[in-house]
Amino acid sequence: MGPTAGFKDYVRYRKAQGYNWVNVIAAFPNWMTDGRPWHLVMDDSAHTTVRSAWLEYGTGSAKNMDNEGGRPFFFPGRVPGYEMVFPNVDSINPEYFKYIDRKIDYFSANGFIPFIEVSRRDAGLCWYKYYGWPGSYARFIEYIWARYQANSDVLSPIHLDIIDETVSPADYTAAIHEVFRKFGPPPFGTLLSANANPSTLENWGDSSWVTLQQIGNMREHNNYWYLTEIYNLKDPKPALNGEPYYAGYKDDRGPGAANYKLGATGGSKLDNAFVRSGIYGSFLSGGLAGHVYGAEGIWGADIEPSAPTHMWDAFQWHSGAEMQYLRTFAFSIGTRYQDLVPIADLVSPNKTHIILGYRGWAYCARTPDKDIFLAYFEEECPQSQIRGARLNSVYKAEWFNPRDGTWQNVGEGTLLSSKIGIIMLPGFPDDED
Incomplete structure (x- = not known):
């Protein structure tokens, strides 16, 4: 080339x-x-x-x-x-x-x-x-x-x-x-x-x-x-x-x-x-x-x-x-991506005051049955929580690396939602997005 x-x-x-x-x-x-x-x-x-x-x-x-x-x-x-x-x-x-x-x-x-x-x-x-x-x-x-x-x-x-x-x-x-x-x-x-x-x-x-x-x-x-x-x-x-x-x-x-x-x-x-x-x-x-x-x-x-x-x-x-x-x-x-509903506020916090930029914001989409959440965190996002989950439930949890398309378990591979549907996320695997 x-x-x-x-x-x-x-x-x-x-x-x-x-x-x-x-x-x-x-x-x-x-x-x-x-x-x-x-x-x-x-x-x-x-x-x-x-x-x-x-x-x-x-x-x-x-x-x-x-x-x-x-x-x-x-x-x-x-x-x-x-x-x-x-x-x-x-x-x-x-x-x-x-x-x-x-x-x-x-x-x-x-x-x-x-x-x-x-x-x-x-x-x-x-x-x-x-x-x-x-x-x-x-x-x-x-x-x-x-x-x-x-x-x-x-x-x-x-x-x-x-x-x-x-x-x-x-x-x-x-x-x-x-x-x-x-x-x-x-x-x-x-x-x-x-x-x-x-x-x-x-x-x-x-x-x-x-x-x-x-x-x-x-x-x-x-x-x-x-x-x-x-x-x-x-x-x-x-x-x-x-x-x-x-x-x-x-x-x-x-x-x-x-x-x-x-x-x-x-x-x-x-x-x-x-x-x-x-x-x-x-x-x-x-x-x-x-x-x-x-x-x-x-x-x-x-x-x-x-x-x-x-x-x-x-x-x-x-x-x-x-x-x-x-x-x-x-x-x-699979084809369930077609069911995703974009709701950035499912991640908290999800924004800084810097609106003209590309760092520090997070995004989320969820299926209506609350079975699946996909989220993305730009560089410099703080440790966050996911809300709007099913109550008292166990979710399979993986980190996605957008630099090489690979997945890795979050901890042991599962996260628990609370009695009010909040999932506390652990720290990110690195300081990148």
């Missing part, structure tokens, strides 16, 4: 680690390394965003997003002064999508479910102002969905990582409703979702088009609760954390970027622990549909010599290999 690694190498690498899902954005209409800044804003009264792209390191310009078939749309476009930056999004280049087809087919052949989002939010404002919204955007949604809905995948109308430099969630809803009105929903029951901030529930409500809920982009442990909110809906849908803390996350492109300061050095012991907080904290907060792993260098496909983190290095960080142990943890109780 190094600078010569290609698409198939990365797919095979993750397949060997047990991965089965990959996030895909089908088209970045307004991104290319063209000598202009990666962040382009019009000099109008609204300061309309033309693009807010990932950085092509060493150039100051936008990440190049063409493929062997060219760009996803033809030029020139209609945005005044930016005709060669923002394309004619009513004129699709099918050659570009033929090469996307090949990648989707390769994912499918290797057991991956692609989560395909039609576009990223920074194209929204110019699309809205200079093309026929919602009709134009609805046609592109349908183009992508019709092209890929016969695959085993999950589809999305938009990558809405932040609600900034874009149109509103309601504007995207108008385009989705136009798709449903003209073409109907995906005919094979394909799940619909979106990368959201902080959740698809908050962005689109509890009776929307969404059939697979997501949280994301607000990364710290205070935000795993959004999964619990989804779980507790009257009509809940499956949910996962689609953009948690990314290993080594910094995004230090400069002004206009996240410039994240709450993370750790990628590949370090502390960074691995922060990633595990997202994995297990999200799962036990209601993210029973799975979990998405990301890392600095990977999310931006950084291969440039001057990039601070190269994607082939980030792929080899141990936190990525540790993702497979979530399956070990969840399936330790």
Whole structure:
């Protein structure tokens, strides 16, 4: 794994680690390394965003997003002064999508479910102002969905990582409703979702088009609760954390970027622990549909010599290999993981006053019959108790090591609940999570 690694190498690498899902954005209409800044804003009264792209390191310009078939749309476009930056999004280049087809087919052949989002939010404002919204955007949604809905995948109308430099969630809803009105929903029951901030529930409500809920982009442990909110809906849908803390996350492109300061050095012991907080904290907060792993260098496909983190290095960080142990943890109780109810307050204490962090908090989920409890303790958690257990009962008790997926008995392998259903936990086997 190094600078010569290609698409198939990365797919095979993750397949060997047990991965089965990959996030895909089908088209970045307004991104290319063209000598202009990666962040382009019009000099109008609204300061309309033309693009807010990932950085092509060493150039100051936008990440190049063409493929062997060219760009996803033809030029020139209609945005005044930016005709060669923002394309004619009513004129699709099918050659570009033929090469996307090949990648989707390769994912499918290797057991991956692609989560395909039609576009990223920074194209929204110019699309809205200079093309026929919602009709134009609805046609592109349908183009992508019709092209890929016969695959085993999950589809999305938009990558809405932040609600900034874009149109509103309601504007995207108008385009989705136009798709449903003209073409109907995906005919094979394909799940619909979106990368959201902080959740698809908050962005689109509890009776929307969404059939697979997501949280994301607000990364710290205070935000795993959004999964619990989804779980507790009257009509809940499956949910996962689609953009948690990314290993080594910094995004230090400069002004206009996240410039994240709450993370750790990628590949370090502390960074691995922060990633595990997202994995297990999200799962036990209601993210029973799975979990998405990301890392600095990977999310931006950084291969440039001057990039601070190269994607082939980030792929080899141990936190990525540790993702497979979530399956070990969840399936330790077989299909009964589907019965788990997230209730963090079953662990006491379970929180500190540090809400923007990844240390000192605990999470718990329990089956309704009180037979099974699964809990997770971040680093720096104090010795705790479990409450809400069956009265005067004996529980089999094991510690799980999320670094290698192994189990060991707690003491002699059992713990007793009190006459009021409290289980006093012994000290942790080490000072890690």
